[in-house]
Amino acid sequence: MLSVEIDSFSYTDKTILKDIYFTLKPGEHLSVIGESGCGKSTLLHLIYGLLHLDNGSIYYNDEKLLGPTKTLIPGEPFMKLVAQEFNIMPFTTVSENLGSHLTGLNEKKDAERIDELLEVVEMEPFKGTLVKNLSGGQKQRVALAKALANKPEILLLDEPFSNIDTFRKNKLQRKIFGYLKRNNISCITATHDSEEALAFSTEILMLNKGQVEMTGTPEFIYNNVETAYQAGFFGEANLLPKHLFNESASSEKTVVFPHQLRVSSQPTNFQIRVEKSYFKGDHYLIEGVWNNQIVYFKHNSSIAFGAVVNLSYHL
Numbered sequence: 043m044l045s046v047e048i049d050s051f052s053y054t055d056k057t058i059l060k061d062i063y064f065t066l067k068p069g070e071h072l073s074v075i076g077e078s079g080c081g082k083s084t085l086l087h088l089i090y091g092l093l094h095l096d097n098g099s100i101y102y103n104d105e106k107l108l109g110p111t112k113t114l115i116p117g118e119p120f121m122k123l124v125a126q127e128f129n130i131m132p133f134t135t136v137s138e139n140l141g142s143h144l145t146g147l148n149e150k151k152d153a154e155r156i157d158e159l160l161e162v163v164e165m166e167p168f169k170g171t172l173v174k175n176l177s178g179g180q181k182q183r184v185a186l187a188k189a190l191a192n193k194p195e196i197l198l199l200d201e202p203f204s205n206i207d208t209f210r211k212n213k214l215q216r217k218i219f220g221y222l223k224r225n226n227i228s229c230i231t232a233t234h235d236s237e238e239a240l241a242f243s244t245e246i247l248m249l250n251k252g253q254v255e256m257t258g259t260p261e262f263i264y265n266n267v268e269t270a271y272q273a274g275f276f277g278e279a280n281l282l283p284k285h286l287f288n289e290s291a292s293s294e295k296t297v298v299f300p301h302q303l304r305v306s307s308q309p310t311n312f313q314i315r316v317e318k319s320y321f322k323g324d325h326y327l328i329e330g331v332w333n334n335q336i337v338y339f340k341h342n343s344s345i346a347f348g349a350v351v352n353l354s355y356h357l
């Protein structure tokens with residue numbers, strides 16, 4: 043089990059991370075989300091041992107990890123990090139890149155393992171291609187395969203699918219996260235992709251300016267968003283006064299997702315003027331204005347500019 047206890051961390055005089063405490067059991071998958079610059083990569087680099095942690099400790103199975111000042115080569119043998127700038131050798135082939143991480147003692151076994159890894163990241167056709175001739179997304183997939191080569195116990199992934207097209211991304215995510223689960227490999231991903239965090243992780247840690255904003259299962263996080271910052275990860279959420287939806291006279295605001303608002307055939311006290319309709323494939327996202335505030339809701343067809351519609355709230 044990995045235990046992370048970060049009291050505080052700073053590069054210079056500004057505190058970057060503060061009071062981050064969590065544990066990760068074998069096979070668990072933690073997604074770290076938060077706006078750009080909130081400290082996600084820094085957290086992964088501290089855990090991996092690239093940065094020295096002055097105030098706090100990181101343990102793996104009760105053993106304290108020493109960090110870069112006490113180890114010759116930063117990093118731990120049981121842990122692999124796929125950083126945003128991936129560490130792959132440009133002038134060797136994809137196959138040689140993966141092979142460089144295997145034992146070299148049994149040629150046949152190594153060749154089988156390379157084929158297995160290439161299958162996981164769907165790179166079989168590029169086995170003999172020089173890495174320098176690959177696209178950004180293909181390089182990212184080689185970096186992922188390379189990190190898996192030696193069957194790590196913990197995998198740290200910094201924006202693992204950021205260069206991969208949507209067409210391939212979903213399938214690749216299912217394959218890679220499925221592989222990790224089957225092999226009981228724990229995983230921490232830093233990601234901006236809320237769909238990935240909701241669909242694949244066992245736990246989400248949301249950071250805000252280096253501190254824990256929210257933590258819990260994907261279901262808990264999604265169902266308990268209260269602020270615009272928290273809701274901002276899950277699409278075009280609205281922050282609206284509660285009195286629009288219930289009897290209370292409260293001016294207190296609540297988060298309302300676009301799918302929770304519907305056009306009502308009856309008059310309501312929530313009328314908006316439509317500005318734009320965005321086609322989203324299986325629905326339209328309608329942008330309207332209420333009380334000088336932009337409001338988003340889902341609808342099954344586009345709505346003409348300037349139309350005034352009544353909205354009602356559905357849980």
Ligand SMILES: Nc1ncnc2c1ncn2[C@@H]1O[C@H](COP(=O)(O)OP(=O)(O)OP(=O)(O)O)[C@@H](O)[C@H]1O
Pocket residue numbers: 053054058076077078079080081082083084085232
């Ligand atoms: N080597 C460094 N020296 C000083 N400050 C740094 C260094 N690396 C990062 N920072 C600062 O630490 C803060 C956190 O950076 P970090 O890269 O961890 O954020 P992030 O959440 O991963 O961002 P992104 O989502 O954009 O990748 C930022 O304010 C950044 O400017």
